[in-house]
Amino acid sequence: xxxxxxxxxxxxxxxxxxxxxxxxxxxxxxxxxxxxxxxxxxxxxxxxxxxxxxxxxxxxxxxxxxxxxxxxxxxxxxxxxxxxxxxxxxxxxxxxxxxxxxxxxxxxxxxxxxxxxxxxx
Numbered sequence: 001x002x003x004x005x006x007x008x009x010x011x012x013x014x015x016x017x018x019x020x021x022x023x024x025x026x027x028x029x030x031x032x033x034x035x036x037x038x039x040x041x042x043x044x045x046x047x048x049x050x051x052x053x054x055x056x057x058x059x060x061x062x063x064x065x066x067x068x069x070x071x072x073x074x075x076x077x078x079x080x081x082x083x084x085x086x087x088x089x090x091x092x093x094x095x096x097x098x099x100x101x102x103x104x105x106x107x108x109x110x111x112x113x114x115x116x117x118x119x120x121x
Contacts, residue, residue, distance in 0.1 A: 067102030
């Protein structure tokens with residue numbers, strides 16, 4: 001137990017020293033990590049929920065609607081994570097035809113987010 005405590009304190013000290021030497025406060029670094037971790041956690045939860053709804057959907061149209069909805073969410077909230085979304089859909093075995101149809105529906109459903117994501121790229 002003491003060894004873990006000392007190891008943790010040692011790592012924290014090294015990180016703090018590195019931050020001070022680089023002119024960055026530890027609070028800024030920890031804030032950045034915390035912000036990105038919560039965003040990453042949110043994307044995983046949203047995607048997992050969408051994949052569950054996708055698997056439960058009975059018709060092709062329902063599946064497309066679910067994917068269009070998650071695509072709109074990613075476009076609005078996580079525009080830089082669209083590659084992650086595509087990768088995970090491919091890993092889940094979603095066909096390219098359904099992904100393309102969902103993308104077209106999302107283009108119609110949330111056109112403002114499409115324009116804002118193109119501007120950010």
